[in-house]
Amino acid sequence: MRTFNRIIAAVLCTAVAAVALAAPAAASPSSPTARPIATYETRAEVDAVLTAGHFTAETNRFGVRLYQLIYRTNDAHGRPTTASGLLVLPINDAHHLRTVSFAHGTSVYRGDAPSVAVGDTFLTGPAITFASAGFAAVAPDYLGLGAGTGPHPWMDVPTETSASLDLLRAARTVAARQGVRLDREVYVSGFSQGASAALGLARALQDGADPWFRAAAVAPISGAYAMRRVEIPATFTPEVQPRLAGVYLAYLLTSYDRLHDIYRDPRDVFTADHAGIGDLLDASHPGEEVLAGAPESVDALLTPRGRDLLLNPQARFAAALREADSVCEWAPGMPLRLYLSPGDEQAVNGNTTACRSSFAARGVRVPVVDVGVDTSYSGMVHEGSELLAVPRIARWFTGLA
Template sequence: MRTLRRTIAAVLFAAVAATAVTTPATAGTPPAGRGSLVSATPLATYDSPARVRDLLSAGGFADPITRYGVSLQRLVYRTIDPQGRPAVASGLLVLPLSTARHLRTVSFAHGTSVYRGDAPSVGEDTFLTGPAISFASAGFAAVAPDYLGLGSGTGPHPWMDVRSETSASLDLLRAARVFTARQGTGLDREVYASGFSQGASAALGLARALQEGADPWFRIAAVAPVSGAYAMRRVEIPAVFTPEVQPRLAAAYMAYLLTSYDRLHDIYRDPAEVFMPAYVGIGDLFDAGHPGPEVLAGVPDTVDELLTDGGKALLRQPNDRFAAALREADSVCEWAPRVPVRLYFSPGDEQAVTGNTVACRQSFATHGVRVPPVDVGVDTSYSGMVHEGSELLAVSQIVRWFAGL
């Protein structure tokens, strides 16, 4: 496990409900400067399809489709925080080196990170940048939000916060439209949304927001989430008390979940009620300022070693504030998409267990929508984990679907 991002780049949960950020399509312009561009920084250029193919293949991405070279930019832009106050965030924009003056757009949301340096616009790992590069090399304009508190953002990351993950994704689309217009390139109204792990729920949340008219320009075209934890209360939390979830990662995820939600929703009075004495201060590790290996070193081997009986009870029987927050997170499959949706997964995922995909399908079915699952197979060569391998296997399949190949 070379970084916590690769293993915690994982699961759960971004949950990006649209209700918190929806504005009527008749509004005409984004509200109060949201999506305005603060800065754009060139990062890298891969000037031929062959160079892109070499990069993606070396990063473990299966069967990449490379038609164009690509250029990478870091965009810093204005958005809002979980309380709706003005904030600044960053994200990655990747453009094809083509002569096209009008581009379809893909938003790809990354998996769980604990360290602000493990974000698409600042990280050097192709696991972070590869999805956006893959879509751009196929001819799309591709954006990858860092989320609040990661990348060039400040403060702790509000992990799994519906409002900020949706608004950060939407406002990056707006900033990308501003940037590309200055380059003489227009972005299509239609947006294709995808994401891995935490970003799987984020993609569904962005799709719902766009369908409900959150932006006067952009519309959702299709959605392809990969290996998400779409049912935290019903599926993922119960699974961390079983061998289904790798025990050390189960402890890390639950520490992140509880400390993040307490910051946002005040779900317990005192950490000592929830965490064992040796881990009462574990929330300090999840401030986005500690690299993944340092965080992993501070996490116990099991949930039982991490939590008091009260902490376990809080997960199994959430109090009112915690339950409301979990309902919001689990709502990403509780709507009726009017566009195609496919749920990509790897069987035997030891982080976002497969029951999440089953539950998401069932939720969509109750809303009258049949959503097919796509088994991408299993690849553990990258990190030794099924979970991370699902991104590497799924991305090219999604590129082909979005491109109509």
């Protein structure tokens, strides 16, 4: 999940991002296409970009080149569709690279995705960090974001997983055209929504979803891993920032209704003043429009029936939440660390505790890494956890590689 401030800032797309949105979206290539979108020739240039974006530059070694990839994947119903993502390659003489996949946090607007929001270092900084450390790095935009079409299926782990896996395959093809072979090992990370996506991808790779790639290590950051048991109940308390709680619950209900038909009419779950909020959450409205139509609290958003649906989910909604929460219900065979900042006011820390307990119940002891707190970027703990964790993860992945 991303902060209130970040949603506002993310809508201020640069001209570069606007071009990226317009040009390739209509394409449906049978093989992936790549478009150069930025180059930072030297380590010093990378340092400057990351430092300006509040990332530390301690693991940087190389300049990097950024590409937008357009590739084929499947939608939530298994139908072919087009997606986009970011590929970042180090500028060096290596012909074999290991890959890092980094999945971004919540976005409400399709212009707020790594391969199109080139000027937003919060979105591109993780991939730049890993590539400058010597990895190939990919960052999926997810379905419906970036050059994708239609609404984004928020917190839908199956499509987050498939979009991430298909981006890895596309990156392998594109890198090979440049004489670079992507090795089998994939180091997987992600922030907030992307933390669940990272665990979904790692699980799929362990289960043999691709004949080439395998997960070498996993490092999710500040995820909502226990939506039903932890995150949803927390949104009804002061533990989650009130206005953000309303936006996220509206996004969850709207997205899951599109996928799973969980209510008959929006007026059954949303109050009269906000019955149309789902129309704003179709990925075509900038964040400022979404926020203008969002309530100041959960109480102002939900009818009694909507509140009951969230706190006592039944049938299809309960099944969908079980699927989302299953990202910690497997036994990883690779190194795994969970990263957090204490006092997270969006993806509350209880999610990480629950995730660690789920792994422990399956015989896997997973360390939790407290990265401290940095609110200097946006004023919130949650977002700072990405800025603090990514350099640490880059060091860890480099040591493992």
